[in-house]
Amino acid sequence: MIHKVLFTAMAAACLSGASAGLQAQEKPVMATVVKISGIPWFDRMHVGVKEFAAATPSVTAFQNGPSNADAAQQLRIVEDLVARKVNTLAVVPMDPAVIEGVLKRAMDRGIVVVTHEADNQKNTNANIEAFDNADYGRALNEKLASCMGKQGKWTSFVGSLGSRTHIQWVDAGAENAKKYAGMTLVDAKNESFDDANRTYEKAKEILRKHPDLRGFQSSAGNDVIGIGRAIEEAGLQGKVCLVGTGLPNPSAKLLESGAISAIGFWDPKYAGIAMNKIAKLLLEKKPLTDGMNLEVKGYEKVSVKKGPGAGVLMVGNAMVIADKSNYKEYLF
Amino acid sequence: MSCANSLSVDGGGEFTFRSRVKKRLDNRPELFTLFLIVALSVFVGSVNRDFLQVSTFFDLARSSTVIGLFALGVFVILAAGGIDLSFTAIAALSMYSVTKLVVSYFPEAPMLLVFLAAASGGALLGLINGLLVHGLKAPSMIVTIGTQYLFRGFLLSFVGTVWVLSLPDKMEAFGKIALFSFVSKQGTHAMLPAFVLILVFASLLTWWILNRTLIGKAIFAIGGSLPIAERLGYNVRAVHIFIFTYTGALAGIAGMIHVCSNRLANPFDLVGSEIDVIAAVVLGGARITGGTGTVPGTLLGVVLVVLINNVLIMAGVPSTWQRVIVGAFILLAGALFLLRRKR
Known part of the structure; x- marks a missing residue:
């Protein structure tokens, strides 16, 4: 009997709780799913999503993600959110192909889908890229050229020859360097292989082969760490320039010592905000127009083109090239 | 007549010379590895004079240290007829956990203690391998594929995924201690790190264990033929536990050297380099089926693999061709080894 009373009371409490929950549910629920939780890159994106949530009290926004770099785990999280029928889904896919099916199901149910770093994703309303890859490669190379005084031998690193974006970056860089007659690519x-130790060994070998080398342009996140260490140990800071993709925190020591001249990246914080702003626009049935301003740093003039599927492909201008003087503004 | 005579004498002389070379190579397959190293060095040196520098030697020694420690461990297991594919995961788990512990709780820890902790952590994980291999009576390849996933999964799920970027001063300084250093004419600094001595010491210890102790005899006996070794009364359980624990300890030390020389602890590092290590051991003359091999041979195999990986840019091989060349070279060297044995 007591049990029954208790049970009823609990059920009532649950019901009232649920109705309170439902009331909260009146607010649209906006979910962001990242590749891996707990690594600095996506912790930084989390900062952006929280900022968006705080600035947009009319919605409930949160970020979620698997603990491992595992496409199957990410799939399960997305499936779960689709089952809970969130209103919008912003996803940074581990492997776009793996989640095509569930994203299609989400869109069929009327959930707004926005992706990032997946310009080949078919089932998405909009995919947003931080910048144009050729622009980025050119910008890195321009920074390198000005460091080298537009003179001397330089070389390039990619994560692997199969990595499409890296190849686009260094090709655009090589094209840019042709402007300067004094620069020779060797x-x-x-x-x-995004392995700092391998990169270190290769950089040393190249420096031995070309003692007059004056510059490196690198692509994968760990490259600047490996090449920077080779430059620092050889005592070549200030004589050899290094410009490449890298994150501010891991690069800090080498930027300070002068072994890294500059790093390029995009800020995941603003990418997180931009994804959710786009999702909110779509939720409110507002149009996405070419050249539109998302009112997010780096996404003030976004190009909008037809994507590989039914959705659109959007490209911002959110690249950041930071050196010793300003990297502290982006510590992540 | 005299002509035929001298011919036969000549032929006979050549025959004895060739058979002597063959006999010597059969007894000491590592001489063949040495030959490949010399041939490759002469080739690269003739293509590019800059190869022949002291700093090249320094860099090769530095690159050989971590892979050399791994190879010694793999060699011991291979000699006993087993294989280990989990040693890189052991190294990664051990180095990352110990680094994290030292950073958070004991940043003043002396290096000896840090290495002792890394070696014990590695030994403990190796012990798990040994107990599983012996207890399950399963092929060590299957067991260690399993434990590789297990150790790595544990590392990334429970210990952490974030790089440790600021090492304690002592660890950072350890990676920079130089045995020799000099400044070249171009103003470039080159140095031979002191941690290569750890490889020298580990090699001597491994040689001593394999050649001067009872357990060494047991390892080769079991690698030669398990049933015979059992009938001879060798303690197979003790050997299984010893070899995997020893390899685990070496892997832990290798992982810690990796951290100190890179000046950061990245939990995603190391796993994936198993193939290079196993190739080095086999190119050093150990048979993949066990029972043979020497420590000097293993070290030469390591030098050969490190050399191949570090001279391609020197030799002017374009990036797109480098993997093809490495693969072809290992295939060629391996095939020559096999052919030589069959004859």
Whole structure:
């Protein structure tokens, strides 16, 4: 009897709780799913999603993600959110092909889908890229050229020869360097496998082969760490320039010592905000127009083109090239 | 007549010379590895004079240290007729956990203690391998594929995924201690790190264990033929536990050297380099089926693999061709080894 009373009371409490929950549910629920939780890159994106949630009290926004770099785990999280029928889904896919099916189901149910770093995703309303890859490669190379005084031998590193974006970056860089007659590209496109130790060994070998080398342009996130260490140990800071993709926190020491001249990246914080702003526009049935301003840093003039599927492909201008003087503004 | 005579004498002389070379190579397959190293060095040196520098030697020694420690462990297991594919995961788990512990709780820890902790952590994980291999009576390849996933999964799920970027001063300084250093004419600094001595010491210890102790005899006996070794009364359980624990300890030390020389602990590092290590051991003359091999041979195999990986840019091989060349070279060297044995 007591049990029954208790049970009824609990059920009532649950019901009232649920109705309170439902009331909260009146607010649209906006979910962001990242590749891996707990790594600095996506912790930084979380900062952006929280900022968006705080600035947009009319919605409930949160970020979620698997603990491992595992496409199957990410799939399960997305499936779960679709089952809960959130209103919008912003996803940074681990492997776009793996989640095509569930994203299609989400869109069929009327959930707004926005993706990032997946310009080949078919089932999405909009995919947003931080910048145009050729623009980025050119910008890195321009920074390198000004560091080298537009003179001397330089070389390039890619994560692997199969990495499409890296190849686009260094190709655009090589094209840019042709403007300067004094710059010579030697032993281009070394593979680093994103392994700082491998990159270190290769950088040393290149420096031995070309004692007059004056510059490196690198692509994968760990490359600047490996090449920077080779430059620092050889005591070549200030004599050899290094410009490449890298994150501010891991690069800080080498930027300070002068072994890294500059790093390029995009800020995942603003990418997180931009994804959710786009999702909110779509939720409110507002149009996405070419050249529109999302009112997010780096996404003030976004190009909008037809994507590979039914949705659109959007490209911002959110690249950041930071050196010793300003990297502290982006510590992540 | 005299002509035929001298011919036969000549032929006979050549025959004895050739058979002597053959006999010597059969007894010491590592001489063949040495030959490949010399041939490759002469080739690269003739293509590019800059190869022949002291700093090249320094860099090769530095690159050989971590892979050399791994190879010694793999060699011991291979000699006993087993194989280990989990040693890189052991190294990664051990180095990352110990680094994290030292950073958070004991940043003043002396290096000896840090290495002791890394070696014990590695030994413990190796012990798990040994107990499983012996207890399950399963092929060590299957067991260690399993434990590789297990150790790595544990590392990334429970210990952490974030790089440790600021090492304690002592660890950072350890990676920079130089045995020799000099400044070249171009103003470039080159140095031979002191941690290569750890490889020298580990090699001597491994040689001593394999050649001067009872357990060494047991390892080769079991690698030669398990049933015979059992009938001879060798303690197979003790050997299984010993070899995997020893390899685990070496892997832990290798992982810690990796951290100190890279000046950061990245939990995603190391796993994936198993193939290079196993190739080095086999190119050093150990048979994949066990029972043979030497420590000097293993070290030469390591030098050969490190050399191949570090001279391609020197030799002017374009990036797109480098993997093809490495694969072809290992295939060629391996095939020559096999052919030589069959004859």
